[in-house]
Amino acid sequence: MADLLCIGTTGMLAGCVRSLIADGHRIVCLARNPSRLEALADSIPDAAKSRLSTSPCDYRDLTHLAEVLDALRFEPTAAICWVHSPAEPVLELIRSGFPSLDLLRVVGSSSSIPEILGDTPSRIVRLGFVIDDDRSRWLSHEEISAGVYKAFVSGAKDSIVGTIEPWDQRP
Ligand SMILES: NC(=O)c1ccc[n+]([C@@H]2O[C@H](COP(=O)([O-])OP(=O)(O)OC[C@H]3O[C@@H](n4cnc5c(N)ncnc54)[C@H](OP(=O)(O)O)[C@@H]3O)[C@@H](O)[C@H]2O)c1
Numbered sequence: 001m002a003d004l005l006c007i008g009t010t011g012m013l014a015g016c017v018r019s020l021i022a023d024g025h026r027i028v029c030l031a032r033n034p035s036r037l038e039a040l041a042d043s044i045p046d047a048a049k050s051r052l053s054t055s056p057c058d059y060r061d062l063t064h065l066a067e068v069l070d071a072l073r074f075e076p077t078a079a080i081c082w083v084h085s086p087a088e089p090v091l092e093l094i095r096s097g098f099p100s101l102d103l104l105r106v107v108g109s110s111s112s113i114p115e116i117l118g119d120t121p122s123r124i125v126r127l128g129f130v131i132d133d134d135r136s137r138w139l140s141h142e143e144i145s146a147g148v149y150k151a152f153v154s155g156a157k158d159s160i161v162g163t164i165e166p167w168d169q170r171p
Pocket residue numbers: 007008009010011012013030031032033034036057058059060082084107108109110127128129138139140141
C-alpha cells in the first residue's frame with residue numbers, strides 16, 4: 001500500500017481518491033475549499049475514513065504549500081497532481097521535498113506531452129475525449145476518475161484517458 005499525496009482531487013478526481021482508499025492506500029488531499037474537502041471525506045466509508053486526511057491549501061501560495069508539505073503526517077511515496085498551469089513551480093516544490101516520489105501528473109487534452117515530459121521523472125496521464133458513433137464528447141467525471149486510477153495502478157509512464165486522435169474531432 002502506498003502513502004499518497006493527492007492535489008486537486010476534490011472535483012472530477014474524487015472517485016479516483018475513493019477507489020484508492022478502497023484499495024487500502026493512505027491519502028492526504030490538498031485543495032482550497034474546506035467544504036469540498038469535507039464532502040470528499042464524508043463520502044469515504046466509516047471503516048476507511050482514518051486513511052484519508054485533508055488539508056486546505058492554495059497551491060499558488062508556495063510558502064504555505066511548503067509548510068503544509070513539511071507538516072504531512074507521513075512522507076508520501078506517490079502523488080497524483082491535477083494542478084492548473086503554470087504547474088511547474090508547484091510540482092518542483094513537491095519533487096524537491098520528496099525526491100523519490102512516484103508523481104503522476106494529470107494534464108488536459110491540449111497540453112504538449114513532449115514539453116511536459118521533458119527531463120522530469122513524472123508520469124503523465126492525459127485527459128482526452130470520447131468518440132461515440134459520429135459524435136465526440138468530453139470525458140465524464142466518472143471516466144476521468146476511472147482512467148486516472150487505472151493510469152496510477154498501471155505504473156505506465158504515459159497514459160491517455162479516452163482518445164486524443166483525431167484531434168480535429170474533439171468536441
Ligand atoms: N478532457 C479534458 O481535457 C479536460 C481537462 C480538464 C478538465 N476537464 C473538465 O473540465 C471541468 C473543470 O475542471 P476543473 O479543473 O475545475 O476540475 P475539478 O477537478 O472539478 O476542480 C479542480 C480541483 O483542483 C483544486 N484546485 C483548483 N485550484 C487550486 C488551487 N489554487 N490550490 C489548490 N487546489 C486547487 C480544486 O479544489 P478547490 O477549488 O477547493 O481548490 C479541485 O479539487 C471538469 O469537470 C472536467 O470534466 C476536461
